[in-house]
Amino acid sequence: MSDNSPESPLLILKIISAELTKHVHEKFGQMDPYCTVEWIGPATEDSAETEDREVYSRTRTAWDAGKHPVWNHICVGHRYASTAGTDGGASEESVVLHVYEDDGHSSDLIGSTEKMSVTDLLPDKGVSQGRVIELSLFSKKEEDMGKVCIQVLLFSPESSECHEEAYGRVEAEMFEGPVDRIGVSGGTAPFFSLILSEEYRKDSKSAKYYIGKDLSRAIDELEFYEKIVTTKASRSEFFEPLLNFTFEYKGILTTQERKNDIASGEDLELLVLRNLYDGKKSLRLLDIKMGEATSAKNWQGKSALRSRKQKVVDTQTNSKREGFRLEGFESMPETLKSRDPLLDTTKTIQNKNNEKKARRMQLQSLKAQDIFMHFLDLHVEEFPEQEDQMQRSEYLEMLFHEFVVQLTKLFVSCQDLPVPQMWIGSSIALGFDSGHLPSRGEAAQEDIRTSVLVKIFDWGRSEFNTMATYTALSPEDQKRRNKYWNFYKKGIATLAFNAAQEYDNRFGTTKWEEIEIKIMDFDALTTSDFLGGVTIPVEETPETTLKLGKKSTFTYSMSWHPLDDSRLAGVWKVRIIKASSLPNKDGLFGCSDPYCILTATAEEANGKLKQFKQFTTVKPNILHPVWNEEFELPVSSATHGYLHDALAGELDLSEEDCNFNNLNDIFGCNDNQFGYSTRRSSFMSSDASVRGSQRWSTAS
Numbered sequence: 001m002s003d004n005s006p007e008s009p010l011l012i013l014k015i016i017s018a019e020l021t022k023h024v025h026e027k028f029g030q031m032d033p034y035c036t037v038e039w040i041g042p043a044t045e046d047s048a049e050t051e052d053r054e055v056y057s058r059t060r061t062a063w064d065a066g067k068h069p070v071w072n073h074i075c076v077g078h079r080y081a082s083t084a085g086t087d088g089g090a091s092e093e094s095v096v097l098h099v100y101e102d103d104g105h106s107s108d109l110i111g112s113t114e115k116m117s118v119t120d121l122l123p124d125k126g127v128s129q130g131r132v133i134e135l136s137l138f139s140k141k142e143e144d145m146g147k148v149c150i151q152v153l154l155f156s157p158e159s160s161e162c163h164e165e166a167y168g169r170v171e172a173e174m175f176e177g178p179v180d181r182i183g184v185s186g187g188t189a190p191f192f193s194l195i196l197s198e199e200y201r202k203d204s205k206s207a208k209y210y211i212g213k214d215l216s217r218a219i220d221e222l223e224f225y226e227k228i229v230t231t232k233a234s235r236s237e238f239f240e241p242l243l244n245f246t247f248e249y250k251g252i253l254t255t256q257e258r259k260n261d262i263a264s265g266e267d268l269e270l271l272v273l274r275n276l277y278d279g280k281k282s283l284r285l286l287d288i289k290m291g292e293a294t295s296a297k298n299w300q301g302k303s304a305l306r307s308r309k310q311k312v313v314d315t316q317t318n319s320k321r322e323g324f325r326l327e328g329f330e331s332m333p334e335t336l337k338s339r340d341p342l343l344d345t346t347k348t349i350q351n352k353n354n355e356k357k358a359r360r361m362q363l364q365s366l367k368a369q370d371i372f373m374h375f376l377d378l379h380v381e382e383f384p385e386q387e388d389q390m391q392r393s394e395y396l397e398m399l400f401h402e403f404v405v406q407l408t409k410l411f412v413s414c415q416d417l418p419v420p421q422m423w424i425g426s427s428i429a430l431g432f433d434s435g436h437l438p439s440r441g442e443a444a445q446e447d448i449r450t451s452v453l454v455k456i457f458d459w460g461r462s463e464f465n466t467m468a469t470y471t472a473l474s475p476e477d478q479k480r481r482n483k484y485w486n487f488y489k490k491g492i493a494t495l496a497f498n499a500a501q502e503y504d505n506r507f508g509t510t511k512w513e514e515i516e517i518k519i520m521d522f523d524a525l526t527t528s529d530f531l532g533g534v535t536i537p538v539e540e541t542p543e544t545t546l547k548l549g550k551k552s553t554f555t556y557s558m559s560w561h562p563l564d565d566s567r568l569a570g571v572w573k574v575r576i577i578k579a580s581s582l583p584n585k586d587g588l589f590g591c592s593d594p595y596c597i598l599t600a601t602a603e604e605a606n607g608k609l610k611q612f613k614q615f616t617t618v619k620p621n622i623l624h625p626v627w628n629e630e631f632e633l634p635v636s637s638a639t640h641g642y643l644h645d646a647l648a649g650e651l652d653l654s655e656e657d658c659n660f661n662n663l664n665d666i667f668g669c670n671d672n673q674f675g676y677s678t679r680r681s682s683f684m685s686s687d688a689s690v691r692g693s694q695r696w697s698t699a700s
Contacts, residue, residue: 010467011118012153012418013037013075015059016132018099020067020146024110030066032102033110035059035148037075040094040115061102067146074418079471092117097148099137111137111145121152153418168229168251170272174200178258179212179268189217192257192270208278210250212270220300222271224459225249231466239466242413245406245456248274276453281435285453286375287328288428288495291487292319296424296480300461317364322498323491326363326371327427331434333377338618343524343593358524368498373613375430376400376506379631380617383437390437390444391563393571393634397507397642398448399432404503404646406454407496411667412650414492419470420478420485422463428495429455440565490668497667500643504663506612508641509602512538512572512633516599519554521585521592522618529585531594538572538600538633551581567642572633574598576616578626586621593620600633 015035023031037057056078062069094115100107113135121133133152137145176195192212196205215222228246231239250272256263277283295310297303318325329336341358342350366374376399378392410428431453438444463481470478515536521529532548541558548554555577562570576596585592596616603609612633619625636642651666 010154010471011078011122012467013057013078013095013121014151014153014418015057015071015073015075015097016149016151017068017070017072018137018146018148020069020099020110020137021144022146023067024101024108024145030064031069031110032061032063033065033069033099034061034102034107035069035071035073036098036100038096038098039078040096042093072415074416092119094118095121097135097137097150099145099148109140111139111143113137113148121150122154168226170251170253172253172255173197175210175253175255178256178263179270180258182211190214192268194253194270194272194275206278208275210272211275211277212253212255212272215252215269215271218271218460220460221458222252224462224464225271227464227466231464238417238419241409242417242456245410245413245454247455247457276429276431276455279451280431280433282331282433283431284332284375284434285328285330285429285431286326286371287458288324288371288430289319289327289458290324290426290428290491290495291424291484292323292490293484293487294319294425295461296484299422299424300463313364317361318367319364322368323487323494324368324428326366327360329363329374330431333374334380334617335377335615336374338595338620339522339524340618340620341524343522343618343620344526345524368495369502369613372400372499372502373615377614378434379614380629381434386437386439388439388441390440391561391568391571391632392437393507393632394440394563394566394568395437395448397567397634398445399452400499400503400507401642401646402449402452403430403454404496404499404643405649406452407492407499408647408650410454410456411492411496414489419465419467420481421465421488422481422484423456423459423488424484425458425461426456426488427458428492429453429457493667497663500647500663500667503646504641504643505610507568507634507636508643509604509610510569510636510639512600512602512635514538514601515574515633516601517554517556517576518597518599519548519552519579519582519594520597522595522620523593529592531582531585531592532579543577548579552579552583553581554579567637569635569637571635574631574633576627576629576631578624578628580624582623582625584623591621591623593618594622594625595619596627598631 015037018033018035020031020033035058036055039054039056041053057073057075059071059073062071094117096115097113099110099112101110116135131151132149134147134149136147139145174197176197179192179194182191182193190213192214193208194210194212195207196209201207201209228243229249232243253270253272254267255270256266257268258264276285292314293311294314295307297307299307314320339362340355341362342355376396378396381392383389433451438448465481470481473481515538516533517536518533519531521531523529532552532554534546534548534554536546536556536558539558540560541556543555543557545553545555557575557577559573560570561573576598579594579596582592582594595618598614598616600612601609602611614631616627616629619627647666
């Protein structure tokens with residue numbers, strides 16, 4: 001077999017797709033193809049006919065893909081070295097690809113490639129993009145069965161190795177001292193305000209550009225950040241796109257904490273990181289923990305007992321359902337704040353500690369649709385008036401569009417990374433400035449996009465793998481990392497899919513037709529009760545009161561506001577004013593706690609329905625609630641909206657591709673509860689399809 005020493009270059013093979021000429025074996029429905037890679041070692045000196053063969057990788061099954069399967073499967077790295085033959089030539093290693101039809105219980109061969117020398121597939125030396133190669137497939141009877149598309153790259157030992165260096169130190173003179181404690185993030189790690197010294201405020205860095213995190217509570221993250229620095233310095237073309245989503249890390253600062261207006265006298269070591277609050281009037285920030293499983297037995301100090309407890313949390317929250325859960329929400333809107341998780345409990349239970357626990361459980365159970373709804377809710381925020389100010393929907397459209405762009409980039413970066421990672425319990429931060437409405441203009445638009453935050457963080461129980469460290473692992477350890485890396489990628493894919501879908505539902509229509517309004521009684525511990533409802537057309541409406549049954553009434557108004565020089569043609573402003581004489585669903589123990597759900601509906605030319613949901617605040621213990629809250633229904637100025645623009649930068653798509661069903665294909669999702677198809681299990685990777693994406697590709 002090949003030389004397995006660390007000095008041998010590492011070959012990475014990507015199986016992109018196939019174009020098959022015949023529909024075979026499957027009697028009903030479409031074919032379900034998958035591909036295997038057979039590695040053939042050089043002939044031995046004793047017998048030129050003896051070959052060492054190994055099937056070392058298999059794609060996922062492309063269910064119902066028919067004659068056009070797309071896999072984008074990255075094989076585990078393989079050590080490669082040619083050996084000199086007895087005649088002075090080279091006896092080369094080779095590969096053969098086989099495409100099979102998966103019928104669930106057995107597999108039938110569709111076609112195989114000819115044996116091809118690995119040398120003929122290789123790109124240039126070092127880490128470089130290999131050319132895309134189409135290999136012909138032939139059946140056992142030598143019939144033409146189509147082509148399979150692959151790409152190859154080669155990591156040389158010096159380029160795949162991440163060299164260890166001493167931890168980076170930050171000069172104490174870089175920051176003013178002593179430093180002030182500013183709070184606790186999530187659990188136990190205190191943060192400290194850092195003020196850049198005047199001479200270091202260059203390259204447009206503000207005084208509060210950095211923030212300090214107590215190293216004694218973040219020691220597990222130090223090595224991870226240091227490896228990121230060295231890997232970035234190596235300019236790895238496959239790590240760089242993903243690592244651009246990590247926090248900027250400066251090094252370790254030794255300083256002192258301010259206590260009673262003077263330095264404490266005790267040294268304090270801090271991780272110096274980018275301050276996400278810098279330049280924001282009010283940062284709205286989500287902490288989304290990624291992965292179906294957020295702990296592993298006996299991993300990074302996590303005992304089997306603690307892992308089992310964490311597994312219970314995973315199964316009872318959105319982690320199991322969609323592959324991620326909301327752990328934190330900074331500057332949450334009043335709509336969500338009013339949904340008090342202890343509203344229906346007794347006063348003895350209503351304390352700050354229990355409220356914090358109950359709120360966390362509430363956030364952890366939110367689905368992606370509701371996460372994005374609350375995240376992008378500014379309808380009750382008050383903003384100072386200024387000249388040529390954006391409407392709320394204009395600002396939110398641009399923000400949401402950029403979130404879709406960045407999450408799609410993150411999705412593709414994860415799919416293209418050839419080294420499986422073990423990022424257990426890590427998170428994604430999504431953030432924007434919810435404290436102002438910007439002015440119109442191209443400069444303002446650019447500022448909005450650059451201010452959007454999409455970052456990956458929280459590395460306390462994570463491992464950073466380079467190609468060198470991964471290939472040095474045992475097969476069992478590699479399998480474990482593949483498993484958890486697939487959990488992470490599935491979560492990213494589902495989050496990106498939901499962002500694209502919700503953006504399209506909210507901002508992708510040119511005509512809203514009707515709004516269904518349901519008045520509900522909020523129940524913290526059980527399902528909310530229905531109090532009444534009405535469906536109203538989207539049209540100019542002065543203040544109007546409607547009857548909801550014998551006694552109850554509902555009052556609203558609606559008006560159209562056109563916009564010039566905007567990505568929106570205009571907005572419908574719907575004011576939910578009040579309701580009266582609502583039913584009491586809380587019996588003898590109080591009154592109903594009413595809130596409204598507004599669901600706007602638009603029907604596209606293709607018959608697809610788009611729906612956009614919004615909530616009012618909850619009005620506790622009242623049967624005659626007054627909301628006086630104004631909502632906006634944005635109307636796009638583009639016929640098909642701007643979703644295609646958001647996705648096309650990373651994915652090779654037409655406008656027709658940007659509908660719900662094709663979004664499922666693009667992100668490897670479907671319409672069941674979890675983002676990946678669970679109809680049948682596949683042998684190895686469950687990688688999402690980056691449809692048409694060939695970020696490795698160069699001109700053939």
